[in-house]
Amino acid sequence: MSSSLLEQLIEAFRVLPGVGQKTAQRMAYHVLEREREGGRRLSSALAEAVERIGHCSRCRDFSETATCATCASASRDVHQLCVVESPVDRLAIEQATGYRGLYFVLQGRLSPLDGIGPRELGLDRLAARLGEGEVQELIIATNPTVEGEATAHYLAQLARQHGVRPSRLAHGVPLGGELEYVDRGTLSHAFGSRSEVPA
Amino acid sequence: MSSSLLEQLIEAFRVLPGVGQKTAQRMAYHVLEREREGGRRLSSALAEAVERIGHCSRCRDFSETATCATCASASRDVHQLCVVESPVDRLAIEQATGYRGLYFVLQGRLSPLDGIGPRELGLDRLAARLGEGEVQELIIATNPTVEGEATAHYLAQLARQHGVRPSRLAHGVPLGGELEYVDRGTLSHAFGSRSEVPA
Ligand SMILES: [Zn+2]
Ligand SMILES: [Zn+2]
Numbered sequence: 001m002s003s004s005l006l007e008q009l010i011e012a013f014r015v016l017p018g019v020g021q022k023t024a025q026r027m028a029y030h031v032l033e034r035e036r037e038g039g040r041r042l043s044s045a046l047a048e049a050v051e052r053i054g055h056c057s058r059c060r061d062f063s064e065t066a067t068c069a070t071c072a073s074a075s076r077d078v079h080q081l082c083v084v085e086s087p088v089d090r091l092a093i094e095q096a097t098g099y100r101g102l103y104f105v106l107q108g109r110l111s112p113l114d115g116i117g118p119r120e121l122g123l124d125r126l127a128a129r130l131g132e133g134e135v136q137e138l139i140i141a142t143n144p145t146v147e148g149e150a151t152a153h154y155l156a157q158l159a160r161q162h163g164v165r166p167s168r169l170a171h172g173v174p175l176g177g178e179l180e181y182v183d184r185g186t187l188s189h190a191f192g193s194r195s196e197v198p199a
Numbered sequence: 200m201s202s203s204l205l206e207q208l209i210e211a212f213r214v215l216p217g218v219g220q221k222t223a224q225r226m227a228y229h230v231l232e233r234e235r236e237g238g239r240r241l242s243s244a245l246a247e248a249v250e251r252i253g254h255c256s257r258c259r260d261f262s263e264t265a266t267c268a269t270c271a272s273a274s275r276d277v278h279q280l281c282v283v284e285s286p287v288d289r290l291a292i293e294q295a296t297g298y299r300g301l302y303f304v305l306q307g308r309l310s311p312l313d314g315i316g317p318r319e320l321g322l323d324r325l326a327a328r329l330g331e332g333e334v335q336e337l338i339i340a341t342n343p344t345v346e347g348e349a350t351a352h353y354l355a356q357l358a359r360q361h362g363v364r365p366s367r368l369a370h371g372v373p374l375g376g377e378l379e380y381v382d383r384g385t386l387s388h389a390f391g392s393r394s395e396v397p398a
Contacts, residue, residue: 004263005244005247005248005251005252005263006248006252006261006263008244008247008248009244009245009247009248011244012237012240012241012244012245013241015230015234015237015238015240015241016226016229016230016241017225017226017229018222018225023217025287025290026216026217026287026379027215027216028248029261029285029286029287029290030215030216031214031215031245031248031249032248032249032252032261032286033285033286033306035214036249038211038214039214039245039248039249040245040246040249041211041214042211042212042214042215042242042245043241043242043243043245043246043249044242044246045204045207045208045210045211046208046211046230046238046239046241046242046245047239047242047243048204048207048208049204049205049207049208049227049230049231049238050230050231050235050238050239050242052204053204053205053231062205062228062231064203064204064205086228086232087228087231087232088224088225088228091224091228107232180225
């Protein structure tokens with residue numbers, strides 16, 4: 001059949017989300033037929049990213065430095081801290097809204113059955129940070145799913161324990177949906193009209 | 200915003216067919232969050248494939264050796280030669296049918312306005328091969344598009360000039376469609392009931 005390197009390449013493409021056998025074949029042939037230079041660039045970008053991108057020690061977002069550019073920036077508002085489940089959610093908010101505060105990336109959500117508790121989400125570090133006294137508002141932007149809501153509830157309590165005002169995104173984000181798929185307008189509006197979490 | 204390596208990775212993914220900004224972001228984050236090992240494999244498979252996969256000197260299909268495994272195989276029927284436009288079409292036929300003959304991959308189709316003539320498709324080499332006398336049937340499996348049909352017409356004439364019987368895939372392949380998207384059953388049936396091209 002095909003050459004073995006080609007088969008390896010097709011198989012390797014299947015690691016990407018939503019890419020089955022057919023799509024992987026198309027990708028491999030497309031690169032070989034028309035985009036060898038782009039294939040080289042992708043190969044080295046992948047190798048570098050996988051080796052050199054770790055997590056920011058302050059916000060847990062992806063970063064190639066110990067502290068990410070956002071956390072290190074002098075122009076962000078340190079009084080606002082927005083908590084998201086994953087880096088894609090952080091990216092969606094950053095791209096859709098004019099938010100100038102800081103972030104905290106859980107890299108997950110509370111899920112006791114899967115063994116994901118407060119420690120796995122770095123909530124001890126978050127608590128310590130809230131204890132520092134700089135943060136005045138904790139903007140809770142977890143996904144509107146059952147586990148996301150439970151996580152939000154936990155975060156709101158944590159905020160209040162430290163005298164920090166918790167808020168959530170306004171209605172507008174569809175229930176059961178994933179934040180990263182919401183269109184920019186809706187997300188921006190929901191972010192702008194977030195409401196304080198009632199006690 | 201994001202780290203620069205991350206931005207480079209997202210940009211690099213856009214070289215893949217059908218991958219826009221949003222999908223590229225998802226791919227980058229997916230690899231970093233869950234598939235670093237898979238990302239490493241993809242990186243090296245890409246680098247190797249792009250450097251080492253060339254074209255078979257006999258059939259013009261992709262190959263990491265001077266002659267591809269199919270052309271070098273002793274178990275293929277040298278009396279049948281199937282002409283396809285691209286390697287994906289060859290792969291689709293190989294996977295869907297029980298065909299045991301050989302292939303010739305045009306790597307395109309006649310398109311005079313784009314400067315793609317018989318020479319660019321290697322038809323001089325195909326003519327020489329038909330002249331060798333081994334091939335008895337030329338199975339023309341170009342796509343059923345306007346340019347594919349024109350190419351098929353040219354190929355049929357070329358075959359007859361060398362005393363080779365030209366045939367085409369049976370109806371069943373939808374007009375205006377692309378061969379690689381036809382389901383296996385249809386493609387297999389169309390391949391099995393190919394008909395000789397009337398003079
Ligand atoms: Zn950070
Ligand atoms: Zn070959």
